[in-house]
Amino acid sequence: MNERITASALRPVTELNYLNAINVARYRAIMRYIYLQYQRLKYWLKPEEIFEGIQAWDVIDGYTLEQCVSDLEQLKNWGNLASRHDGGRALSLEEYMRKKSQYLLTPYAIEIERMLEALEKVKGYGGSLETTYFDTISECIQQIRVNADGMREGEALHNWEKLYVAFKTMHENAADFIASMNSIQAEEMMATDGFLAMKENLVNYLQHFVKSLQRNAYRIEGQLQQISPPLAELYLAHVTADELRKPRLEEGKTAEELMSEFRQGWSNLMRWFVGDAINVSELTLLEKATKDTIAKVVRSAVRLQERRRGGASRRLDLELVAERFAAMDKMEDAHRFAAYVFGLFPARHLQGEDRRETERADASTWEEPPNIRLIRTRSRRRVSKGASEPMRSHGAKREAYREQVQELLAEESAFTERMLGYGSIRIEELPQVDGKERMRLLQWIGRCSAVEARSFVTADGFRVSVSKPKPDDTAVLRCEDGDLTMRNYRIEVTRGELARG
Numbered sequence: 001m002n003e004r005i006t007a008s009a010l011r012p013v014t015e016l017n018y019l020n021a022i023n024v025a026r027y028r029a030i031m032r033y034i035y036l037q038y039q040r041l042k043y044w045l046k047p048e049e050i051f052e053g054i055q056a057w058d059v060i061d062g063y064t065l066e067q068c069v070s071d072l073e074q075l076k077n078w079g080n081l082a083s084r085h086d087g088g089r090a091l092s093l094e095e096y097m098r099k100k101s102q103y104l105l106t107p108y109a110i111e112i113e114r115m116l117e118a119l120e121k122v123k124g125y126g127g128s129l130e131t132t133y134f135d136t137i138s139e140c141i142q143q144i145r146v147n148a149d150g151m152r153e154g155e156a157l158h159n160w161e162k163l164y165v166a167f168k169t170m171h172e173n174a175a176d177f178i179a180s181m182n183s184i185q186a187e188e189m190m191a192t193d194g195f196l197a198m199k200e201n202l203v204n205y206l207q208h209f210v211k212s213l214q215r216n217a218y219r220i221e222g223q224l225q226q227i228s229p230p231l232a233e234l235y236l237a238h239v240t241a242d243e244l245r246k247p248r249l250e251e252g253k254t255a256e257e258l259m260s261e262f263r264q265g266w267s268n269l270m271r272w273f274v275g276d277a278i279n280v281s282e283l284t285l286l287e288k289a290t291k292d293t294i295a296k297v298v299r300s301a302v303r304l305q306e307r308r309r310g311g312a313s314r315r316l317d318l319e320l321v322a323e324r325f326a327a328m329d330k331m332e333d334a335h336r337f338a339a340y341v342f343g344l345f346p347a348r349h350l351q352g353e354d355r356r357e358t359e360r361a362d363a364s365t366w367e368e369p370p371n372i373r374l375i376r377t378r379s380r381r382r383v384s385k386g387a388s389e390p391m392r393s394h395g396a397k398r399e400a401y402r403e404q405v406q407e408l409l410a411e412e413s414a415f416t417e418r419m420l421g422y423g424s425i426r427i428e429e430l431p432q433v434d435g436k437e438r439m440r441l442l443q444w445i446g447r448c449s450a451v452e453a454r455s456f457v458t459a460d461g462f463r464v465s466v467s468k469p470k471p472d473d474t475a476v477l478r479c480e481d482g483d484l485t486m487r488n489y490r491i492e493v494t495r496g497e498l499a500r501g
Contacts, residue, residue, distance in 0.1 A: 013108075014078045014079055015078060015079045015080050015106070015108040015109060015112060016112065017078050018031065018074075018075060018078060018080060019112075019116075023071065025059070025060060026060060026063065026067070026068075026071050027071060027074075027075060029054050029057065029059060029060060030050060030054065030068070030071055030072065030075065031075070031080065031105075031109065031112075031113055032113065033050055033053045033054055033057075034050065034081070034103065034105055035105060035109075035110070035113040035117075037053075038105050038110065043104050043105075044084070044102040044103070044104050045102060045103055045104075046086060046100075046101075046102055046103075047065065047068055047069050047072055047101070047103070048065070050068060050072070050103070051063075051065050051068040054068070072101075072103055075103075076103070079106060079108060079109075080105070080106060080108070080109040080112075081103045081104065081105065081106065081109065082103070082104045082105075082106055083101040083102065083103050083104070084101065084102055084104075085100065085101060085102075086100035086101055086102045128173045128174075128177055129173070129174055129177055129205065129206070129209035129290070130170065130173060131208070131209060131212035131213075131216065133166045133167070133169060133170035134170070134212065134213075134216035134217055134220065135216065136162065136163070136166040137163060137166050137167055137170070137220055138216060138219060138220050138223065140159050140160075140162055140163035140166070141163070141220060141223045141224060141227070142223060143159055144159065144227060144231075144232075144235050145223060145226060145227055145231075148227075148231050148234055148235040148238070149231075149234055151235075151238050153242065153245070154242050154245075155238075155242075156235060156238035156239045156241075156242050157238075157239050157242030157243055158242075159239075160239045160262070160265075163269075164265055164269070167268075167269055167272070171272065171282075174286055178286070178289050178290065178293060181293045181296070181297075182293075190296075190297070190300035191300070191304075193304060195300065195301065195304065196301060196304055196305070199297060199298075199300075199301045202297055203294055203297055203298065206290055206293060206294045206297070207294065209290060210287060210290050210291060210294075213283070213286070213287055213290070214287070217273065217283050218283075220273050221273045221274055221281070221283065224269070224270060224273055224274055225274060232266055236259060236262045236263060236266060237259070239262050240255055240258045240259045240262060243258055244258065321341055324337065325337065325338075335366075355369075355371060356368065357369060409459075411436065412440065412458075413460060415437055415440055416458060416460065416462050416464075416493060419464075419491065419493040420462065420493045420494070420495065422493070423492065423493075424490060424491070424492040425490070425491060425492075426475065426488055426489070426490050426491075427475040427477055427486060427487075427488050427489055427490075427491075428475035428476065428488055430477065430478070431478070432478040432479065432480065433477070433478070433479055433480070434479065434480045434481075435479065435480065435481055438477065438479050438484065441477070441491070444456075444464050444466065444491065445466055445489055445491075447464075448464065448465065448466035449466065449468070454466050454467070454468065461495070462493055462494065462495060463493070463494045463495075464491070464492075464493055465491070465492045465493075465494070466489050466490070466491055466492075467489065467490040467492070468487075468489065469487050469488045469489055469490070471487075473487065473488045474486065474487055474488055475487070475488035
């Protein structure tokens with residue numbers, strides 16, 4: 001579902017002006033003080049109360065009450081504060097002459113201060129890979145499947161809030177944790193020796209999450225696929241009705257706006273667990289990202305361990321191995337001992353054909369005669385040029401390959417001509433075919449099924465079309481090496497413009 005953006009969403013946010021104004025320290029002190037009082041359920045404040053609270057913090061030098069009143073009016077003009085006349089009794093002539101007002105935070109300002117308060121606590125990405133959210137999500141979805149049309153008043157909204165809060169928290173925590181594992185700080189930490197101490201716990205933590213993901217999240221995917229669109233619409237209608245029953249003094253969202261919002265939330269849930277026709281589910285992406293993180297942690301630990309071992313001297317070990325080799329009388333024992341000590345040596349790929357004396361599968365490598373290969377030196381020392389080598393000719397191989405290709409093209413052309421003679425024919429009507437003809441038929445069906453037109457044009461200009469049968473319409477393709485049960489496709493070969501010419 002594509003959401004349309006409205007003109008109100010593109011307006012300038014004047015409520016954010018105080019964060020970058022010239023007197024930003026004064027404005028932020030006022031807004032933070034009023035916000036703290038709002039959390040203590042004290043909403044309407046006088047300028048004198050605000051000024052005394054800021055003075056108690058002692059963060060602004062030379063601040064006066066007149067400046068505080070001016071700042072409050074400026075914040076009111078930006079839309080951060082609302083004001084009303086203070087009808088209280090004046091206690092002095094100055095207070096009587098001054099316009100008395102009380103100030104209250106606007107909804108925008110409350111959300112801005114909440115955001116700033118959360119930003120001050122941010123240290124790194126944070127996040128976690130909690131598996132308990134999957135149980136909550138599964139329980140809520142199961143309740144929708146069983147009782148979506150029989151929920152009592154308020155039950156649907158409670159279920160939705162519980163479901164979407166668990167889903168949103170799980171998604172945000174997982175995304176933050178994976179992002180933290182790919183941050184610069186994590187890269188630097190994985191390069192230190194202290195990382196080896198926490199490597200086991202980290203890998204176990206990630207592996208536990210992957211197992212729970214595979215066990216629970218895919219069960220949720222199956223549950224969501226069992227909820228039909230009409231049942232989901234009925235459930236969201238109950239949620240919307242419960243939300244509209246809440247008493248509100250200010251103007252709220254309409255039923256259409258709420259229903260559109262809940263549909264978008266349901267679409268987000270389906271896309272995360274099930275995916276859509278274009279993209280795979282984010283559940284699959286999260287599993288892949290977690291497995292990649294495990295591999296990254298293991299690679300970092302291996303590099304650290306190899307770096308540790310690289311500085312250690314192995315002279316005594318090698319001397320002991322040399323003594324054991326010297327004490328052996330049989331070559332076979334030396335080969336076995338070398339396999340235990342050194343394992344496989346690094347492979348070197350040498351191009352060429354081996355001239356084997358025998359095709360026995362049990363023949364040992366040591367019984368084979370050596371193949372001599374000339375290897376160029378890697379030394380930087382100049383070597384005198386020897387006799388020039390003649391240019392190698394590959395004409396015979398190219399000719400053999402050309403004949404092989406021509407033979408295949410001839411076989412394919414003959415098969416196409418034979419199918420052209422049939423015109424339009426079903427699988428069950430075809431005579432017995434050989435293995436190569438069976439493969440060509442399957443390739444034709446695969447190419448036609450991959451395009452919307454259900455047809456393609458061969459190199460000779462023949463058009464091959466395939467009609468898709470009903471799911472229960474099957475046939476047996478008779479082949480020389482056995483029978484193949486498959487769907488009863490109708491195949492039609494016609495002569496195109498190129499073939500007519």
